[in-house]
Amino acid sequence: MADPSESTHGGTETSGPACPLCEAGMYKxxxxxxxxxxxxxxDCSDPFR
Known part of the structure; x- marks a missing residue:
């Protein structure tokens, strides 16, 4: 099983900000x-982002 702290998820590198709930790297x-x-x-329609 893959380590969840790695910088990839499903072959997509994390490129976004850290999650505000757990500080994990998010991917776009x-x-x-x-x-x-x-x-x-x-998401792109979030007016508070």
């Missing part, structure tokens, strides 16, 4: 930032 998928532990945290 389409128009969303996804935390490997919490799922989608931000």
């Amino acid at each position: 998928r389409h128009c969303k930032y996804v935390c490997p532990h919490h799922g989608v945290v931000y």
